[in-house]
Structure formats: structure tokens, C-alpha cells
Amino acid sequence: MGAQPVTDAAGPPADDTARASARAHAYGAxxxxxxxxxxxxxxxxxASTGDLALAEDALADAFAAALERWPTSGIPDNPEGWLITVARNRQRDAWKSAAARTSAPLDDAAEAEAAASVTGRGGVLLDPFDDVDPLRIPDKRLELCFACAHPAIDxxxxxxxxLQAVLGFDAGRIAAAYAIPTATMAQRLTRAKRRIARARIPFAVPDRRDLSERLPAVLEAVYGCAAITWRDDADSLAGEARHLALTLARLLEREPEAWALAALVTLSLARRRSGPYIPIDEQSPTSWDDRLIDEGETHLRRAAALRGSDRPGRFELEAAIQAAHLDRRRTGSTDWAALRTLYSALLVVAPSLGARVAAAAVIGRTDGTSAGLAALPPGGDAFQPWWATRADLLGRAGRDAEADAAYVRAIELTQEPELRTFLEGRRRTIRT
Structure with a gap:
């Protein structure tokens, strides 16, 4: 009889167990x-190449290599350094290939510029990645943000x-946030990445002359990250949105809307987020983070001071709305009249569908449910908050049959399990 594998008393072969453990640790890392x-x-x-699609492909190859090698060779002391070294080798191969150098049609001047970026005098090949130290990886995300917001991009x-390149959301999640098909969003993103490479858009924070044109898209992306991850905690991408908002505000120093966005994201993180969904006006203030509230209010005051006598911007007003809700920790009650005033101002600056629906909910509290229903804007047929707000207002008005139908539609449109459970509970309340 041949040699038998060493086994545990009641389990798989020890070698198999060790390999499975190594594989699990590698996948975890x-x-x-x-x-x-x-x-x-x-x-x-x-930033090293100006080619965003190539960077993503090279990094994907590096992760694939890590999953293949780390279970046997062990997890490196600096996993990120290992990944970027492997990825830049993949990029180097692409840069050296004749196919890559001739894949995009360039005019004579552009061809000379492209050649100069990878070759020195006498045609000696240069490594465009020499300035990247894999052991000290800089945070270049803000530069990438502004590159993605370049006027040459649609x-x-x-x-x-x-949202995709800097904050890591996939095309499907972004498409859902914009209420468009995933394939449409994927095509839009692919074209934009090609444009960055072909136009050789520089990766840099622009000076003040170019900032005003690019800043809105950057602020909107950070805001979008916070909105998409509204149920996540501070250790998730919601916390990453706060980090980028604060970094951006400190970089720009005197830009009021950047500080207002930092306030908004910080105040949003201060609310109760995990566990069953509970509307903010029904949450216990003891579940809120006092430190984040104080910090967010500080940022909001700074934004207002920098703005001076100018009209407050969208993010300052939205941050003020958050602050008004969270002020209940001091007063013990929600100041619905103040919220109505803030929403009225917001609708002048940014009359989005979401803002108009939220304003209708507040009007229902201050002026009565009939006024709130009348304030609901048209065009909300596929907008979940529209149906949830309508259901709540109808329920408060005692119009139970109509409220039930609205809850059914709101539940159909709800993606988050916790919110769906909450709406189902409210529906059961009006049916009993």
C-alpha cells in the first residue's frame, strides 16, 4: 500500500488544510x-502614462497574479507596492509594444510628443514609470479627479x-444612480477613458483659471459617493468620500462650496446608519456621533464665512439641512419651520427632483398633508423617494387605500433591504 497523506483526526489532509488556509489569507490580503x-x-x-484604461487593465493583471502567487510565495510585506510593481511592468510591456505605439492615429506633432515621452536622445527607450516608488505610493486621486473633469471630456x-476611476464604483451601480441602462453608462465611461489617453490630458490640479470649470464635476462626484453609500459606515467608501472632501477643501483653502461639501459629508456620517432603517426625525440623538457633528458644524461655519454676502450654494444649503436635523440633540425637537425655509432656498439654487420631493415632505409637516401632496412634483413615476413620500403623506392624511398602493410601488422600486423592510412595516401599519 502506498504512502497515505497525513490527516487530522477528523478532517481533510493536513497539506490540503494548509493550502486552503494560505489561499484564504492571500485572497483576504x-x-x-x-x-x-x-x-x-x-x-x-x-498619472504615469495618461492612459486610464491601461492602468485599470494592468492593475487587474496584477491582482490576478497576486491571487496566483501569494498562496504559495506568501503575502508580501507591502502588498500595494507588490501590486503596483507588477502593474507597471504590464504597462511597460504595453508601452514598448509596437501595437500600442501605433494604435491611436496621431498627427506628426503628437507623434513626436508621444515618442519623446518614452524615448530619450538617440532613441534610447525611457521608462515612464521611474518616478513611481512602489514603497511610498502617493495619493494622486485628486489629480485624477481633475483629469476626469477636463473640458475635453463629455x-x-x-x-x-x-465615481468609477477614483472612487471604485462599477458601471452598474453608477448607472442605477443616474437611472440609465448599465450598457449606456459603460459605453460613456469607455469613450471618456479613450479621450483622456488620446488627448494626453495632464494629471494635475489646475490653477485658479481652470478650476471653476472643473470643480463642479469633482464636487458632484464626492457628493455622489456619499449619496450612493448613505447606509455605509465611516470605514467604507462613505468615509472615503469624507476624506476626499476634506482633502479637497484644504487644498483649495478658500472655496466655500468645498468646505460646505466637507460639512455635508461629515454631518451625514454622524447620523445613525447601520442596522434597521429609521428616519432621521425618529432616531435617538444618542445614536449620533457628537464628534462628527461638531466637526461638520465647524466646516459649515467656515463655508459661510468664506461665502460672505454671496448667496449660499447647493452644498452649503444641504449641509445646513443636515445640521438642522441634527440640532435635535440640543433642542429635543425638529425645527420643521427652519427646514422649510432651507428647502425653499435650496429649490432656488438646485431644484432637483430629489430636493423637490424632500421639500414636499417638509411642507407636509408644516402646512399639512394636503399641501405636501400638492407640492410633490410631476415626473416621479420611477423615483422611489417620490412614492415613499407620497405613501407617508397619504397615510398621515388617513387615505389608507391610496397610501397602500403608493407603498406597493415604493417597495417595488427599493434596492436597499433595510429600507424595504421599513416600508413593508409602514404598509402593514395602515392595513391593520
Whole structure:
């Protein structure tokens, strides 16, 4: 009889167990690196070449190599450094290939510029990645943000591109936020990445002359990240949105809307987020983070001081709305009249469908449910908050049959399990 594998008393062969454990640890380390550093690594790789799609492909190859090698060779001391080294080698191969150098039609001047970027005098090949130290990876995400917001990029693609390239959302999740088909969004993102490479858009924070044109898309992307991850905690992408908002505000120093966005994201994180869904006006203030509230209010006061006598912007008003809700920790009650005033101002500056629906909900509290229903804007047939607000207002008015139908539609349109459970509970209340 041949040699038998060594086994545990009641389990798989010891070698198999060890391999499974090594594989699990390697996959865990790769997942952690992807979660914590993916966007930063893409930004560094793209800044080196100006080719965002190539950076993403090279990093994907690096992660695939990690999953193949780390279970046997062990997890490196610096996983991010290992990944960027492998990825930049993939980029180097692409840069050296004749196919890559001739894939995009360039005029004579552009061809000379492209050649100069990879060759020195006498045609000696240069390494465009020499300035990247994989052991000290810089955070280049803001530069990538502004590259994605360059005037050469289609305005409709700028914010979605930042959400994908810098904040790591996939095309499907971005498409859902914009209420368009995933395939449409994917095509839009692909075209934008090609435009960055072909136009050789520089990865840099622009000076004040160019800032005003690019800043709105960058602010909108950070805001979008916070909105998409509204149920997540501070250790998730919601916390990453706060980090980028604060970094941006400190970089720009005297831009009021940047500080207002930092206030808005920080105040949003201060609310109760995990566990069953509870509307903010029904939450216990003891579940809120006092430190984040104080910090957010500080940012909001700074934004107002920088604005001076000018009209407050969208993010300042939205941050003020959050602050008014959270002020209940001091007063013990929600100041619905103040919220109505703030929403009236917001609708002058940014009359989006979401803002108009939220304003209708507040009007229902201050002026009665009939006024709230009358304030609901048209065009909300596929907008979940529209149906949820209508259902709540109808329920408060005692119009139970209509409220039930509205709850059914709101539940159909709800993606988040916790929110769906909450709406189902409210529906049961009016049916009993």
C-alpha cells in the first residue's frame, strides 16, 4: 500500500488544510488591498502614462497574479507596492509594444510628443514609470479627479468617470444612480477613458483659471459617493468620500462650496446608519456621533464665512439641512419651520427632483398633508423617494387605500433591504 497523506483526526489532509488556509489569507490580503488602495493605485498608474484604461487593465493583471502567487510565495510585506510593481511592468510591456505605439492615429506633432515621452536622445527607450516608488505610493486621486473633469471630456461623463476611476464604483451601480441602462453608462465611461489617453490630458490640479470649470464635476462626484453609500459606515467608501472632501477643501483653502461639501459629508456620517432603517426625525440623538457633528458644524461655519454676502450654494444649503436635523440633540425637537425655509432656498439654487420631493415632505409637516401632496412634483413615476413620500403623506392624511398602493410601488422600486423592510412595516401599519 502506498504512502497515505497525513490527516487530522477528523478532517481533510493536513497539506490540503494548509493550502486552503494560505489561499484564504492571500485572497483576504488581495481583497483588503482592493478595498483600501485600488483607486489610489489606479491614480498613480494612470498619472504615469495618461492612459486610464491601461492602468485599470494592468492593475487587474496584477491582482490576478497576486491571487496566483501569494498562496504559495506568501503575502508580501507591502502588498500595494507588490501590486503596483507588477502593474507597471504590464504597462511597460504595453508601452514598448509596437501595437500600442501605433494604435491611436496621431498627427506628426503628437507623434513626436508621444515618442519623446518614452524615448530619450538617440532613441534610447525611457521608462515612464521611474518616478513611481512602489514603497511610498502617493495619493494622486485628486489629480485624477481633475483629469476626469477636463473640458475635453463629455460633461455627462465627467462625474460618472470620477465615481468609477477614483472612487471604485462599477458601471452598474453608477448607472442605477443616474437611472440609465448599465450598457449606456459603460459605453460613456469607455469613450471618456479613450479621450483622456488620446488627448494626453495632464494629471494635475489646475490653477485658479481652470478650476471653476472643473470643480463642479469633482464636487458632484464626492457628493455622489456619499449619496450612493448613505447606509455605509465611516470605514467604507462613505468615509472615503469624507476624506476626499476634506482633502479637497484644504487644498483649495478658500472655496466655500468645498468646505460646505466637507460639512455635508461629515454631518451625514454622524447620523445613525447601520442596522434597521429609521428616519432621521425618529432616531435617538444618542445614536449620533457628537464628534462628527461638531466637526461638520465647524466646516459649515467656515463655508459661510468664506461665502460672505454671496448667496449660499447647493452644498452649503444641504449641509445646513443636515445640521438642522441634527440640532435635535440640543433642542429635543425638529425645527420643521427652519427646514422649510432651507428647502425653499435650496429649490432656488438646485431644484432637483430629489430636493423637490424632500421639500414636499417638509411642507407636509408644516402646512399639512394636503399641501405636501400638492407640492410633490410631476415626473416621479420611477423615483422611489417620490412614492415613499407620497405613501407617508397619504397615510398621515388617513387615505389608507391610496397610501397602500403608493407603498406597493415604493417597495417595488427599493434596492436597499433595510429600507424595504421599513416600508413593508409602514404598509402593514395602515392595513391593520
Amino acid at each position: 488581495a481583497a483588503h488591498a482592493a478595498r483600501e488602495s485600488y483607486a489610489k493605485l489606479v491614480a498613480v498608474l494612470a 460633461p455627462a461623463a465627467r462625474t460618472p468617470l470620477i
